[in-house]
Amino acid sequence: MMNDTVFRPWRLLLQALLILGLLAGRPAAAQEQVKVVYHFVDGIDQASRGLANIRNHLRAEPGTRIVVVALGDGIRFLLNGTRERNGRPFDAAVTALASQGVEFRICGNTLSAHDVPLSQVLPEAKVVPSGVAEIARLQAREGFVYLRP
Template identity: 45%
Template sequence: MNIIRIALLSLLLPVAALAQPIKAVFHIDDPSQARFALYMAQDHLKLKPDMQITLVAYAAGVDFLLKGETDRDGDAYAPDVAALMKQGVQFRFCAATLRFRELEESQVLTGVTFVPSGTMEILRLQAEEGFVYIKP
């Protein structure tokens, strides 16, 4: 009887693991990736509304998080970023990039969180919080 229970439990464990929300970190270090990353986040949330998504930007990848920035078609990023924030998506901005590029925090969209290092934040989310890595 115990062997049957153990066998049944071993079959259920993977199902239990799937019941947890998926957590994904999107790595943005190039401004050409930003629009696609925003579309991906929107699509992922349509498929899995409880998914936890964090976009981490550093180097030139931070540009889409600056006030007034637009994509190559002239469409502003801010409305899409704000809409995703309302759905729980988090945006993290590398403070080292802020200093290196001599930017001011006031230039960054409201609601964006600053982290000491973008690359370290990506590593931390994967190692400590179980996020899966996505490079758009």
């Protein structure tokens, strides 16, 4: 009985300090910028869905840093003259999202494998040596979350 009386104030103090420590750590985590890499690899339909997802994402979380990495069939929307199934050109959507800070990266290996000249790539897209290596780097070294629409 005496031990409980003696240790109770210390136990309450330790619990209070633990709670304060947990709460003190929250604001720093809340201030970290969310970083997302969108992986486009499946062609026109995925690109249409993915760009719509990104617009919705930015409406919900305007400060999010978004990088789109396109490889394989996913590069087509970043080429001059490519249109969505409804006839709308992709270049306007890419330009609009780029003006909001979205970064577009296109796989150099895919461009080479399909003999696509750099002159066909939209100016908003940055060529990276390897799309899969870029995705891995963003996740492992820069803390990006991976999404594939």
